[in-house]
Structure formats: structure tokens, C-alpha cells
Amino acid sequence: MKALVLAGGTGSRLRPITHTSAKQLVPIGNKPVLFYGLEAIRDSGIREVGIIVGETGAEVRRAVGDGSQFGLSVTYIPQEAPLGLAHCVLIAREFLGDDDFLMYLGDNFVIHGIRDFVTEFLARRPDAQLLLTKVANPSEFGVAELDQGGRVVRVEEKPKEPRSDLALVGIYMFTPLVHRIVAQLRPSARGELEITEAIQELILHQAAVSSHTISGYWKDTGRVEDMLECNRMVLENIAPRMEGSVDDESEAVGRVDIAEDAVVIRSRLVGPVSIGPGTVVADSYVGPFTSLGSGCRLDHTEIEYSIVMDHCSINGVSRIHNSLIGKNVEVSPAGPAPRGHQLVVGDHSRVRLNY
Known part of the structure; x- marks a missing residue:
């Protein structure tokens, strides 16, 4: 089994930090968030990892190197533009070959790792296995609908009227069957090849799509508030x-x-x-x-x-x-002056001042 790690996103919600740094390398507990994912992949028994990189690829390469510091062998796969999660699968086809694979979003943060999920996938080998978590704002995520037996019957990307509160965590496991589906996808309304559409096609083709609802801690570290909360969780331990x-x-x-x-x-x-x-x-x-x-x-x-x-x-x-x-x-302080605020603020910043 191989792993495909997505580290090409621009991190628009973390600007201005991500104007000059990869969002996957922002530190939590003084360690880049991407490193937690790579360590979780290693601890699950996977050794071959492909990393999708974009415009911050050089910084990611410097930080991760050949992967040996994590006990991994890393191959870098450039993505010309953020064209969707399924597009990452498409351009990684040669690296993935005919192996089962784990797809892991590089800015995800999961307490207690993913070893048990990978072990179960390899034992049962469904065509796809999804990790889900309950969220208060499902319309901001890919959402899964389950039947009474817990089988995935529908997935939808950021629905206006969500059918459940179960969000896709951003950690997926697939057999090679997904390549056949991805090769036939067309861009969505937002111009991307959606992994949710690929999963929905698997469901429509009667493929076996299983899921696990995470009971532990998960965060998409795309916002400052999420980064600080993850930092708190790490420092707690x-x-x-x-x-x-x-x-x-x-x-x-x-x-x-x-x-x-x-x-x-x-x-x-x-x-x-x-x-x-x-x-x-x-x-x-x-x-x-x-x-x-x-x-x-x-x-x-x-x-x-x-x-x-x-x-x-x-x-x-x-x-x-x-x-x-x-x-x-x-x-530093502005020095003696009439009361006021002197600001040099970059694009897409957020400033809060107390009076």
C-alpha cells in the first residue's frame, strides 16, 4: 500500500502567513503540521509516499527531503494548479501503479493516528474507505449520508442543504478501481475534479464504500483558530x-x-x-x-x-x-506619541484592536 499526501494547497484562509510559507509547514507544538501526517503514515506501516506539491513545492522539499528522517521514501509530484483532489489522483497514476493507496490531506490533524483504519482497510479491502466526523457546519465540507446499516449511500461536496452532519475528514483509502472512475470525471462548477464525485460514482457503480466516524480529535488546520486549537491539544500532552x-x-x-x-x-x-x-x-x-x-x-x-x-x-x-x-x-511599541495605531498590513489580513 502507498500513500498520496496533498501538500499543494495555497492556504488562503491563513493569509498573510501563507503568502510566504506553505500552510502544511505552519508549526503546531513547534513541529510542522505536515510532519504529524507523515509520522502517522509511517506508523501505519506504509513506506512509499507521493507528495503533491504546488507553488510552495521548494519549501516542502527542503523540509521533508527524501523522507528518510521519517523512515519513508518520498516521491514529489508537481501539480500545475489546484485543480481538485481527484486531479491529484489523476496525476499520481504512474506513482500509484496498481497498488491500494491512502490519500491524506497534508493540513489534516488527527490525534491517535490512523493505524487501525489502515489495518482494517487492508483486512476487508473495500473499494473505498472514508473517515468521517460530526461537524456543526457540514455545508463547508464534503458530506456523507449513511443508511441505517452504516453503509455510505451518498457523498456531496459542500451541499447547500446537507443530508447529514458527517463531514469527510480528508483521509481516504482506495483500491485501484478509483483510477477508472477518476479518468472519466469532468470538472465541477468550480473547475475542479472532485474526489466526492469520484466516490459518488463508485457508489453508483455498486462498489463497496465503507466509513468510520472518528470519535477522537480531528481538525482541518485551514484557519488561525484551528491552528491555535491544535497547538493547545499538542501542548496538553x-x-x-x-x-x-x-x-x-x-x-x-x-x-x-x-x-x-x-x-x-x-x-x-x-x-x-x-x-x-x-x-x-x-x-x-x-x-x-x-x-x-x-x-x-x-x-x-x-x-x-x-x-x-x-x-x-x-x-x-x-x-x-x-x-x-x-x-x-x-x-515592539510605537514609542511616545498621541494615542493611535500604526499598521503595516498585508493583503487578506485581519486586524483586531482594543480600545
Whole structure:
């Protein structure tokens, strides 16, 4: 069995972060979200992985390499434009060959992995196996309808009037039969080859389409709120680590992960907190559910429930919370001036100001 990982999306809902970074590489608990998926694939016993890449392909290649750091063998498959999930299957035909395969959206986050689902698929070998989860807003997802026996009888992409609250998680398993269906698809109204249409065609052809409803934790990390929630979930389970240094005037409370060469001076840390390699925290407060990337510097700052990516400088800021801060960002007070806000804001940004 092989795996097809989709890492070519543009991440429009995470702009402006994704103007310069692949959304699959935004960190959760100081590790790119894509890495969690690759580790889950490895732990399920799969070793050959094809990664669909788009305009951020070079960044993904640098981060993942040949896959050996995960115990995987990785092949990169360029996609000229985001033309749909089924289009990814179409262009991966040569890589996939006649093997069964797992399709995994690279920005999905599933607690407890997928090993049991893969094991069951290989044992029963339906033509398709879907992972589902109940959501409050099914019209924003692909939606599955089940009969009373739990068999999938219909799937639909972002329906205006959903027939159920069961969303497709973005993790699918297929036999080679799906290639025959995908080859005959035509673009949808939004110009994409839809994987939901391919699954619906399988159902109409009386193929065996099974499903599992995930009872654990799943997130599509497409929004800032989702990233912060996933970060919270990961930090809830971190093991304390003290490879950096904390001076005698500092206090670390709860589960705190301090990486090598990190330095904490005259500061208070309230876990769960993760501090990346080489980061310096001085005269500051770092509160729960915060991860600071590598090479950052915090001075006279208060921050909590936030993600700070690599090589940021935050100095003299009284309170930061519920924030996602990109790489190489500098945050500092404006200095003595009449009360006001000075903003340099990129396209598609969202700014919230307290008065």
C-alpha cells in the first residue's frame, strides 16, 4: 500500500502567513503540521509516499527531503494548479501503479493516528474507505449520508442543504478501481475534479464504500483558530524537557519544554509551553498553550495561547494572546506619541484592536 499526501494547497484562509510559507509547514507544538501526517503514515506501516506539491513545492522539499528522517521514501509530484483532489489522483497514476493507496490531506490533524483504519482497510479491502466526523457546519465540507446499516449511500461536496452532519475528514483509502472512475470525471462548477464525485460514482457503480466516524480529535488546520486549537491539544500532552537553561530568578510552572540552547532569564513560564532551540526569554511572562519557535527573542513581554514562528523579536509588549505570528517578525511599541495605531498590513489580513 502507498500513500498520496496533498501538500499543494495555497492556504488562503491563513493569509498573510501563507503568502510566504506553505500552510502544511505552519508549526503546531513547534513541529510542522505536515510532519504529524507523515509520522502517522509511517506508523501505519506504509513506506512509499507521493507528495503533491504546488507553488510552495521548494519549501516542502527542503523540509521533508527524501523522507528518510521519517523512515519513508518520498516521491514529489508537481501539480500545475489546484485543480481538485481527484486531479491529484489523476496525476499520481504512474506513482500509484496498481497498488491500494491512502490519500491524506497534508493540513489534516488527527490525534491517535490512523493505524487501525489502515489495518482494517487492508483486512476487508473495500473499494473505498472514508473517515468521517460530526461537524456543526457540514455545508463547508464534503458530506456523507449513511443508511441505517452504516453503509455510505451518498457523498456531496459542500451541499447547500446537507443530508447529514458527517463531514469527510480528508483521509481516504482506495483500491485501484478509483483510477477508472477518476479518468472519466469532468470538472465541477468550480473547475475542479472532485474526489466526492469520484466516490459518488463508485457508489453508483455498486462498489463497496465503507466509513468510520472518528470519535477522537480531528481538525482541518485551514484557519488561525484551528491552528491555535491544535497547538493547545499538542501542548496538553507534551513531556517536560529542560535542555536549555533557566536562571534562579525565573519560575517554570507545569509542563514546560525548553529545547537546547534556549535561555530563560528573570521570567515566568506557566505551562504547557514549548520553547524552541536558541530562543531567549528575558523579563517576560509566557503563559499556557504557547509555542515559541527557534531563534526568537522575547524581552519585557507577556504572551499566552499563541504560536510564534522562528526568528521573531518581541520587545516591550504588554499583552499578546490568541495570536499566530509568522517567521522573522518584529513586534515592539510605537514609542511616545498621541494615542493611535500604526499598521503595516498585508493583503487578506485581519486586524483586531482594543480600545
